[in-house]
Amino acid sequence: MAEQVQDESKRDFLALSAYVTLGVGTVAGTLGILNSLTPSADVLALASIEVDVASLAPGQAITVMWRGKPVFIRRRTPEQIDDARGVALSALKDPQTDAERTVEGKEEYLVVVGVCTHLGCIPKGQKEADVRGDFGGWYCPCHGSHYDISGRIRKGPAPLNLPVPEYEFLSDTNIKIG
Amino acid sequence: MSQANQYKGFAGWLEKRLPIISPADHFFNHYPTPRNLNYFWNFGAIAGLLMGLMILTGLILAMQYTPSTLHAFDSVERIMRDVNYGWLLRYLHMNGASFFFIAVYIHIFRGVYYGSYKGEREVLWILGIVILVLMMAIAFMGYSLVWGNMSFWGVTVITNLFSAIPVVGDTLVTWLWGGFSVDNPTLNRFFVLHFALPFVLLAVVGLHVLALHQVGSNNPLGIDMKGPQDTMSFHPYFTMEKLFFIGLFFTIYFLVVFFAPNMLGEAINYEPANPLSTPEHIVPEWYFLPFYAILRSIPDKLGGVIAMGGAIVALGLLPWLDRSPIRSARFRPVFQIMVFVFVIACIILGFVGAQVPADAFQIYGVQVFGSLSVLRTGQIFTAIYFGFFVLLPFVPLFERPRKMPRSIAEAIDGHA
Numbered sequence: 001m002a003e004q005v006q007d008e009s010k011r012d013f014l015a016l017s018a019y020v021t022l023g024v025g026t027v028a029g030t031l032g033i034l035n036s037l038t039p040s041a042d043v044l045a046l047a048s049i050e051v052d053v054a055s056l057a058p059g060q061a062i063t064v065m066w067r068g069k070p071v072f073i074r075r076r077t078p079e080q081i082d083d084a085r086g087v088a089l090s091a092l093k094d095p096q097t098d099a100e101r102t103v104e105g106k107e108e109y110l111v112v113v114g115v116c117t118h119l120g121c122i123p124k125g126q127k128e129a130d131v132r133g134d135f136g137g138w139y140c141p142c143h144g145s146h147y148d149i150s151g152r153i154r155k156g157p158a159p160l161n162l163p164v165p166e167y168e169f170l171s172d173t174n175i176k177i178g
Numbered sequence: 179m180s181q182a183n184q185y186k187g188f189a190g191w192l193e194k195r196l197p198i199i200s201p202a203d204h205f206f207n208h209y210p211t212p213r214n215l216n217y218f219w220n221f222g223a224i225a226g227l228l229m230g231l232m233i234l235t236g237l238i239l240a241m242q243y244t245p246s247t248l249h250a251f252d253s254v255e256r257i258m259r260d261v262n263y264g265w266l267l268r269y270l271h272m273n274g275a276s277f278f279f280i281a282v283y284i285h286i287f288r289g290v291y292y293g294s295y296k297g298e299r300e301v302l303w304i305l306g307i308v309i310l311v312l313m314m315a316i317a318f319m320g321y322s323l324v325w326g327n328m329s330f331w332g333v334t335v336i337t338n339l340f341s342a343i344p345v346v347g348d349t350l351v352t353w354l355w356g357g358f359s360v361d362n363p364t365l366n367r368f369f370v371l372h373f374a375l376p377f378v379l380l381a382v383v384g385l386h387v388l389a390l391h392q393v394g395s396n397n398p399l400g401i402d403m404k405g406p407q408d409t410m411s412f413h414p415y416f417t418m419e420k421l422f423f424i425g426l427f428f429t430i431y432f433l434v435v436f437f438a439p440n441m442l443g444e445a446i447n448y449e450p451a452n453p454l455s456t457p458e459h460i461v462p463e464w465y466f467l468p469f470y471a472i473l474r475s476i477p478d479k480l481g482g483v484i485a486m487g488g489a490i491v492a493l494g495l496l497p498w499l500d501r502s503p504i505r506s507a508r509f510r511p512v513f514q515i516m517v518f519v520f521v522i523a524c525i526i527l528g529f530v531g532a533q534v535p536a537d538a539f540q541i542y543g544v545q546v547f548g549s550l551s552v553l554r555t556g557q558i559f560t561a562i563y564f565g566f567f568v569l570l571p572f573v574p575l576f577e578r579p580r581k582m583p584r585s586i587a588e589a590i591d592g593h594a
Contacts, residue, residue: 034353037367043357063454068359070454118479120338121331121456142335142460143474144535159479 048178050170053109061126063114066177070114070122071165072138073175076149081107083136084150091154094161098150101164111167111175112151116140118158123147138162205391210409211416212397214586218292219395220423221285226383227424228278233376235271236320243323245369247362250325251450269439275317276442277431279465282310286493291517293505294396295497302389305382307494312379314466319372321463325365326447331460333360333368339473342480359453399589400505401582408586459534467531468524472563474535475556485560492567499567502574504582512577516566523562530556 051064053073061074076084084098102110116123118140124130125138125147133139133146135154140147145156152161167177185193185200193199242261244253257264286306289295295303322333337354341347356363394403403409410416434441442464446457462470469486476482492499500513507514529541530552538545539555547555583589 037356038353039355039357040363043361043363065454068357068361068453118338119335120341121335121460122454140456141458142331142456157474157477157479157482 048176051175051177052173053175054173058108063126064177066113066165071177072110072112072114072126072151072162074110074126074149075108076110080136080149084148087148087150087152093153094159096150096152096161101150101152101161103167103169106169109175110149110151111164111177112162113165114138114162116142116145116158117153117160117162118143118145118156123162206413206417207411209391209412210394210403210406211412212395212403212586213408213410214397214399214590215395215416216398217423218284218288218398220420220427221281221288223420224424224427225278225281225285226387228274228281229376229379229383232271232274232278233380235267235274236373236376238267239271240373243369245323245366247325247365247451250323250365254324266435269435273431273435273439273442275320276463276465277427277434278313279317281427282313283465286310287517287521289396290496290520291507291514292396292398293400293500293502293507296400296500296503296505297396297402298393299389299396300497302386302393303497304494305386305389307490309379309382309386310493311490312375312382316372316375316379317463317465319368319375322365322368323372324447325451327449327451327455327457328444328447328460330360330451330453331456332462333364335460336462337364339483339486342483344480396505397586398506398508399583399586400509401584401586401589404585404587407591461532464528464532467529468527468563469531471527471531471556472560474531475553475560485564489563492564495567496570499570500573501571502577502579504579509580509582510573510577511580512573513570516569516573519562520566523559523566527556527559527563530559 047067049064049066051062051073053062053075056062056073056075058075058077059080061072063070063072065071081098087098089095089097098107101112114122114126119142121140121142123138123140123145125132131139131141133155135146135148137149137151137154138147139145140156140158143157145158146154147158147162148154150161151164153159165177167175170176183190183193185203189199239257242253242257242264244250254268257268259265261267289303289306318332318336322329337351337360340354341351343350352358354364355361356367397403444461461467469489472489473482473486476485502510502513504510507517530539533539533552535551535553535556537552538549539547539552587593
């Protein structure tokens with residue numbers, strides 16, 4: 001106990017290097033563990049799909065699965081398109097024009113992720129017999145959000161429009177989503 | 179260690195080598211317990227017992243369960259139909275969760291009513307709130323394992339709550355799911371957590387009991403024990419009394435298990451999970467309903483999530499919000515009324531949480547508040563829920579307490 005410390009800086013060096021190693025190791029290890037819980041390669045591999053919409057008549061809709069979520073594809077009638085274009089931006093909670101949500105020249109087709117932006121339920125409205133809400137698009141039965149024929153939120157607790165996924169027309173009636 | 183070993187025979191032999199006899203002896207035989215405890219003081223023990231039963235039945239169920247989206251639902255059905263006494267184990271586990279919450283909610287009510295968070299009991303109280311939050315997480319993840327359609331959509335809605343967090347919300351949800359939707363990776367990690375977290379819960383319960391034995395039990399009068407005239411030994415007096423009451427509580431529990439096992443559940447959860455079909459009306463299990471009602475009452479997504487979390491945080495802040503030196507509501511006329519109003523608000527919020535927001539509010543088909551919508555009713559009682567906590571610090575300023583006895587013994591015997 002009574003021994004004299006010869007060189008305190010040696011002891012400091014040992015302590016400091018031990019703490020730094022421990023700190024860096026802990027951070028690196030934690031990041032690795034957290035990262036392993038993110039979507040894995042096989043989940044990411046199923047990230048894009050192709051859909052043929054040739055059989056869709058105006059007014060009809062189909063639902064396809066993409067990344068574990070339903071995607072709504074609705075072929076709209078000319079009246080519905082006019083309806084969607086006639087809405088003033090000031091009337092919208094998440095202002096977006098219909099043109100911004102469709103591909104130019106293919107305005108007939110609306111492609112949106114069919115997951116309510118409130119808490120993730122599937123809105124009703126894909127089937128003819130479904131309740132389509134006050135704006136003729138979709139209606140989420142969980143907490144009462146109404147979407148219009150452009151998939152925009154018009155009434156209810158959802159904060160955002162139904163998101164438009166990344167997609168392109170490979171041919172006249174073939175859509176690649178993702 | 180320095181104390182003389184007073185135990186004889188095997189107990190003495192063991193105590194010398196492993197000091198576990200003396201703490202156990204101290205816990206049961208030398209824990210001074212207030213003489214005047216009423217039946218409300220049984221629910222902690224009941225909750226502890228149910229926790230043990232949940233861990234035991236859970237372990238056995240896990241031996242038969244398959245945590246994969248392809249097999250989860252079928253493996254639960256197999257437990258119900260093919261495994262010997264599987265139906266009993268599952269019904270015990272499923273209803274055990276409900277009765278665990280019943281016991282814990284009454285236990286919390288007891289704590290609020292008799293001011294059991296006062297007098298150096300802050301840590302004890304906070305540990306209790308941690309237990310409640312852990313229980314909620316465990317119950318929620320356990321419900322998801324059944325992989326019925328209500329399980330699936332319940333998980334989807336609740337995990338989506340985190341997407342309300344600004345900037346990182348969506349990334350966080352994808353991370354939680356391990357994919358772009360609730361799927362196999364989600365089910366797997368929930369199974370692991372549902373299995374592991376109860377042991378964390380067990381440890382926190384251990385700390386809760388340790389903290390209790392450090393400060394001592396509160397009692398219906400809220401007056402500290404002043405000497406042996408105020409106390410009785412925990413064993414055999416209170417163990418006997420508790421056993422009787424536990425028997426009563428478990429009789430009700432078993433009545434439900436054997437005669438109405440699905441009374442508290444949703445029929446739709448006997449349909450396999452379907453990511454393409456949201457149930458018409460998503461309802462959580464009954465023990466989440468008041469919080470769910472608070473969530474839905476706020477028309478803003480982030481605001482709703484904050485309010486729901488705040489409802490539990492507010493409970494945890496009670497030791498600091500309640501400024502009155504008097505513990506028991508028996509002697510606090512204003513606080514007493516406030517607690518009853520608070521409890522009624524919680525119960526009505528529970529009814530609100532089970533109904534469709536746009537409809538008129540009904541209890542068993544009767545419109546109790548005229549044409550008032552469910553949403554509006556929820557907002558009113560959410561305001562009352564939080565009003566309780568906001569008003570609390572100001573109550574001592576105008577409340578005139580009732581006359582209190584000087585000690586527990588005086589209240590019982592008429593003299594100290």
